[in-house]
Amino acid sequence: MKRRKERIDRGIRVRSSDVFALCSWREMLYLSGPRLLPVAACLLLPAVLGVYWQKVLLSVAVFALLAMSWDMLAQTGMISLGQALFFGVGAYGAGIMDHYWHLPPWVTLPAAALGGGVVCTLLLLPVLRLRGIYFSMVTLIVPLMMVRIIEATKIFGGTEGLSGMTPLPSRWVEAYVAMAVLLAALFGFRRLLDSDYGLVLRGICDNDRSVINAGINIYWFKAQALFLAGCVGAFAGAFMTHVYMFVGMPVFALDYSILPIAAAVVGGPGSFAGAVLGAFLLVPVSEALRGFGGLRIVLYGLFLVIFIVALPEGIFHFLQRKYHQFERWVEVEK
Amino acid sequence: MSTAPLLRVVHLGKSFGGVKALRDVSFDLAPGELLGVIGPNGSGKTTLVNLITRFIRPSSGEVLFKGRKISHLPPYKIVRLGIARTFQMVKPFYQLPAYRNMIIPLCSPRMKQLPGARYGDRDAVALDLLEQVGFERDAHVAYKPAGALPQGYLKRLELAKAIALQPELLILDELFSGLSLAEVAGIVPIIEKLRLDGMTIIMIEHRLKELFRVADRVLVMNFGRKIAEGAAAAVMEDAAVKNAYLGSEE
Numbered sequence: 099m100k101r102r103k104e105r106i107d108r109g110i111r112v113r114s115s116d117v118f119a120l121c122s123w124r125e126m127l128y129l130s131g132p133r134l135l136p137v138a139a140c141l142l143l144p145a146v147l148g149v150y151w152q153k154v155l156l157s158v159a160v161f162a163l164l165a166m167s168w169d170m171l172a173q174t175g176m177i178s179l180g181q182a183l184f185f186g187v188g189a190y191g192a193g194i195m196d197h198y199w200h201l202p203p204w205v206t207l208p209a210a211a212l213g214g215g216v217v218c219t220l221l222l223l224p225v226l227r228l229r230g231i232y233f234s235m236v237t238l239i240v241p242l243m244m245v246r247i248i249e250a251t252k253i254f255g256g257t258e259g260l261s262g263m264t265p266l267p268s269r270w271v272e273a274y275v276a277m278a279v280l281l282a283a284l285f286g287f288r289r290l291l292d293s294d295y296g297l298v299l300r301g302i303c304d305n306d307r308s309v310i311n312a313g314i315n316i317y318w319f320k321a322q323a324l325f326l327a328g329c330v331g332a333f334a335g336a337f338m339t340h341v342y343m344f345v346g347m348p349v350f351a352l353d354y355s356i357l358p359i360a361a362a363v364v365g366g367p368g369s370f371a372g373a374v375l376g377a378f379l380l381v382p383v384s385e386a387l388r389g390f391g392g393l394r395i396v397l398y399g400l401f402l403v404i405f406i407v408a409l410p411e412g413i414f415h416f417l418q419r420k421y422h423q424f425e426r427w428v429e430v431e432k
Numbered sequence: 433m434s435t436a437p438l439l440r441v442v443h444l445g446k447s448f449g450g451v452k453a454l455r456d457v458s459f460d461l462a463p464g465e466l467l468g469v470i471g472p473n474g475s476g477k478t479t480l481v482n483l484i485t486r487f488i489r490p491s492s493g494e495v496l497f498k499g500r501k502i503s504h505l506p507p508y509k510i511v512r513l514g515i516a517r518t519f520q521m522v523k524p525f526y527q528l529p530a531y532r533n534m535i536i537p538l539c540s541p542r543m544k545q546l547p548g549a550r551y552g553d554r555d556a557v558a559l560d561l562l563e564q565v566g567f568e569r570d571a572h573v574a575y576k577p578a579g580a581l582p583q584g585y586l587k588r589l590e591l592a593k594a595i596a597l598q599p600e601l602l603i604l605d606e607l608f609s610g611l612s613l614a615e616v617a618g619i620v621p622i623i624e625k626l627r628l629d630g631m632t633i634i635m636i637e638h639r640l641k642e643l644f645r646v647a648d649r650v651l652v653m654n655f656g657r658k659i660a661e662g663a664a665a666a667v668m669e670d671a672a673v674k675n676a677y678l679g680s681e682e
Contacts, residue, residue, distance in 0.1 A: 308523040310487075310508050
């Protein structure tokens with residue numbers, strides 16, 4: 099007897115898909131639960147964690163922002179291998195504004211985010227026409243070039259970097275600024291991609307010639323997506339500059355390009371929530387494995403492989419399916 | 433016809449390296465006319481479409497639309513002027529449901545330029561358009577992902593996406609290829625209706641019988657050259673055309 103798995107939408111999902119959902123607390127909770135959960139987590143986590151894990155949380159937020167920025171580009175059909183560029187430009191932007199012009203963090207953070215978005219967009223503008231692996235290769239190379247430029251010309255402190263930045267007022271401000279931006283980016287991006295504007299972006303990924311054929315200038319849309327992703331990535335960098343009170347060449351390191359991709363892939367690409375989930379999983383695991391010394395990267399790699407083999411769709415899509423549907427085995431008719 | 437031509441193609445040519453895909457093709461198209469383009473495989477028909485819509489850059493010659501040169505404009509600007517096309521190889525957004533596929537042309541800047549453009553619920557407009565091209569309204573088919581649709585529906589979707597732009601010139605690139613006789617019979621009346629609405633149409637087609645039913649004029653191509661032009665019956669009697677289709681007798 100052959101059997102196959104059948105997936106059926108839960109009754110509550112069907113009931114809560116229209117206006118009648120507003121008549122029942124259960125349905126309203128079903129709809130709002132998945133949205134309230136991350137908000138509650140982000141509000142509570144800084145309060146319950148100790149000093150050390152609070153710092154880890156900042157790192158989580160930074161990688162989550164970079165992963166969302168990667169996901170934004172991926173959904174527009176641009177597979178980037180260079181989130182480090184966004185991160186580094188934002189980090190140096192904030193560093194320069196603080197070190198040379200003595201601006202407070204409340205100015206440098208937003209200015210570095212927006213300015214970083216503009217700079218990254220301008221840097222990658224000439225290669226927007228490239229598709230697939232060609233675009234990826236360029237994004238991989240640009241941050242490495244930045245490192246060499248800084249090293250060779252000794253600008254912005256050269257190999258020594260710039261230090262003595264103004265820190266944020268307290269670790270509570272640090273934590274809640276990070277959480278607020280994380281939530282804003284998560285819900286903002288999700289909403290944007292659900293709109294008709296987002297549909298055009300996803301259309302470019304699916305079939306760019308068909309979008310051109312609708313009279314839409316895809317390069318303008320790609321540039322906008324690049325700017326949004328650049329702003330979020332640059333904010334992450336600017337934020338870290340003020341947390342570490344230092345900015346130097348390591349901000350262009352490969353870690354900031356590769357780990358966000360791993361987070362987005364493990365968490366489930368194409369949803370932003372997956373990118374955040376992935377960062378919340380991978381960064382603490384990486385911290386927890388510190389005790390293993392040299393074996394750390396081996397165990398970390400093993401962990402990644404197991405996740406990708408076991409849940410190729412990503413954690414978020416798996417959870418989403420379980421939340422909305424139930425499964426049962428049915429016999430296949432002959 | 434005494435009216436000014438809607439589209440003028442003047443000495444258009446394209447070479448890919450040493451290969452001359454299109455050589456010195458010229459023709460005029462009057463408003464409201466339906467021009468059929470026929471020719472054996474590889475004769476340059478699709479290249480002609482790609483040059484008019486500038487998905488590829490012409491090597492020589494120019495294209496004028498309503499008296500204005502368009503062969504230097506990027507393809508998306510040409511669409512905004514009112515030239516829409518379908519692709520021979522359908523290009524839907526496979527991830528999206530069929531009716532969501534229609535939203536992208538409905539978001540087009542072209543829609544904002546049109547006087548009395550349809551505003552309001554884009555989903556409703558999308559479903560209306562799909563119904564026009566033969567998606568049954570009450571069936572589930574318009575809500576299926578485009579990737580799960582059979583070829584016949586994908587071709588209709590391709591047509592609906594072009595019509596959504598309310599073009600003045602519609603270019604159909606082998607819309608009937610890969611369709612069954614019954615499916616073709618379902619689409620021909622849609623094209624006849626578009627003509628009655630005053631749309632100018634260029635149809636590239638291998639199905640001569642169906643094409644001749646709707647075409648005012650036929651242009652025959654072979655090896656990148658225009659070898660004949662005129663009414664369907666006259667063209668098929670032309671010696672060069674017979675030669676191209678049936679081979680020479682020597």
